[in-house]
Amino acid sequence: MNEGLVVLVRSIIAFFSLLIFAKILGKQQISQLTFFDYALGITIGSIAATLTTDLSSRAWPHFVGLLTWCLLGYLMEYVTEKWRYAAKYIEGEPTIVIMNGKIMENALKKMKYTAADLMGLLRVKDVFDLSQVDFAIIEPNGQLSVLKKPEYEPLTPKDMSILKAPSGISTELIYDGILINENLKQLNKTEKWLMAQLKMHEIKDVSEVFIATLTPSGSLYIDKYDDHMLKATDIGDYKGPY
The missing domain is CATH 3.30.240.20 (bsu07140 like domains)
Structure with a gap:
């Protein structure tokens, strides 16, 4: 019972430590995973796992190791950001x-x-x-x-001297059957306007909609829960042992 409680406490400490350190190290650890970042992430995760389950030793040495590796990782990121010559050897080159x-x-x-x-x-x-x-x-x-x-290379509107207005990023108006009034106001639209659009698609209530989005250019996308599709297309090449 005592060991279980110790593991629980250590797990909470390790979890929130990793959460904080991941925020400090930033999204680069995920978006641009170099070999160094890969090794750093595995090592930090291994130390956190040992901190959680190794009851034969005290917790604070593991936490010091975890903190040291995270600080060194942050230091390397700072060095590579400020000194391009160092980044050439630490992160590599194209x-x-x-x-x-x-x-x-x-x-x-x-x-x-x-x-x-x-x-x-x-x-x-x-x-x-x-x-x-x-x-x-x-x-x-x-x-x-x-x-x-x-x-x-594929042709673009510029290649054909065609002017094309930017479509912008779509904004969710309905998500999982729930109307998002803040986004409607952001796009200068009213609930009355949205209901009129839904009525054109034979939708009587917001709860029938899985997701609805609108771009700044006015392109409205609506997906209902019940799409009346009998069967999804099977793109697999193995039908199973039957």
Whole structure:
């Protein structure tokens, strides 16, 4: 019973410590996960787990270790932000693996990548033909950036000299059957206007709507709970053992 209580208290301490330290370290730990960030995150998580369950030792040494690793991680982020030369060695640099349509074999070998690895990364970018690629760069976080040859780039309104008004970011007006009045006011719309729009879609009450959004350009999206779809399309290629 006492051990269970100790684990509970330690778990609470470790949980909120990680929460605070994650806020301090920022979203970069998630959005741009380099090898250093990956190792740092695993180590911090391991120390927090040991702090929670290792009852054979006192808690404060583990907490000191956790605090030290988080402070060092924050220090490295500060150094790489203020001193680009240090960031070159700590975070790494982008590496060109395809230049002018030609694969840079030495760059691939240096990064321990194979041709199969490169092809897989290209497919993730919807590129299935190497002849379409002009430049490809492996970023420090391992992601691939691709610049296609001009003849394979999709046309844009600018290419065709067409003026296109910005659509803006959609705002939720109804979420899970609940009307959000604050967002209606933000878009200078009234509940009466919204109900009129719902009526046009044969919706009598807000509770029938799963989600409804509106963009600044006036594009309204409405999704009902009951969409009268008999069966979702099966895109799997394995039907199971039957």
